[in-house]
Amino acid sequence: MEAGVLRVRDLSTGYRNRDVVRGLSLPDLAAGQTLSLLGPNAAGKSTLLRALAGLQPARGSIELGGTELIGLPLAEHARRVTYMPQTLPQRVALTVLEAVIGALRATPPEGIEHGTDAITRRAVEVLERIGIAHLAMEGLDHLSGGQRQLASLAQALVRRPRVLLLDEPTSALDLNYQLRVMQLVREAAREWGMTVIMVLHDLALAARWSDRIVLLSHGTVAAAGNPVEALTPDVLARVYNVRARVETCSRGTLQILVDDVFTAPDKEDT
Known part of the structure; x- marks a missing residue:
């Protein structure tokens, strides 16, 4: 397999002995590409994303650059794949900067210096790039829903993972920040060679910012291709x-x- 290609084949996962996603395969994704998962409620989008993140058991195959991710220890999985949930946990007594630094320290990617100054610089750079450096010393529990979502994105991006999984990254954002986030995700994917998979409900956003689109229905792929082919x-x-x-x-x-x-x-x- 080509280095960096993400290949998902015959994947099944679910809850309480009931498969929500059944025998699903995705188009192969090269480094730098962005794929949007679309579909109605209960189609299996978020469940699939959690399985790709290694957060719930799955059967089948998830290969990244020839390495099988299913069965890897969670820490090793997390070094390659970063997952951004829909919302941050409530009542977290950390500042935005502390949360971003903590995300970087939890599973530090290869090549980053371990000194405090280097990690802090990288955290601040990401906050500046997203446009929320002015919130660095604000407590997460004092932020609005949209601000918390941007802080969560900073935690995901600071690690520059090989695969970035985003669950509805624009759901709590106004139009200005929706556009900024989508631009940022596309730029980061291409600049850092990340593969991005995101769950979206806005078909227009997906059509504009995605290289590939997969529509799910009842846990299976209903359509896949570029935006013109899939929508x-x-x-x-x-x-x-x-x-x-x-x-x-x-x-x-x-x-x-x-x-x-x-x-x-x-x-x-x-």
Whole structure:
């Protein structure tokens, strides 16, 4: 396998002896590429992300650059793969800077100096890049929901992992920060050679910022490809049960316009 390629094959995972994701395979992803996972609620998106992060048992294969990740100790898995959940834990008595430094110390990536000054510089650089350096000394428990989400992103990015997993990274952000986060994630992926997989609900954001898109339905892949291939009216009808148009704006960006929903007698929900 080419160095850095992420390959997911025949993956199954779930809870309490019930598979939520069943026999799922993803398109191979090279370093620097971004993939968005889309689909309705309960399609298995977050469950899949947690399995890729090594946070719950899974069957099948997750290979990164020829190394099988399933079965690795969690610490070794975490050196290669970083997971950003939807929300940070509540009532964490740390400042933003302390939290970012702590994330870097917990599983330090290869090549980083272990001295306090070097780690602090790297943490501050990430906060500046995200645009929240002014919050460095604020307590996490004093932040708004959007600010906490940006702090969580800083914790993920500071380690510059080989694979970055983001669960709804823009859900609590206003339009300005949504755009900034998506730009930052795309730039970081290409600059640092990271593979990024993110769960999104906003189809337009996914279409604009993703190299590949996978739509899930009931724990299986309903469609996969580049945005033009994956986001078609037929796919949206099957996956979301809606009547939609997919058009290209004057700048070449896909626009998804939902006109109606299918009623139960007309079309069964798939």
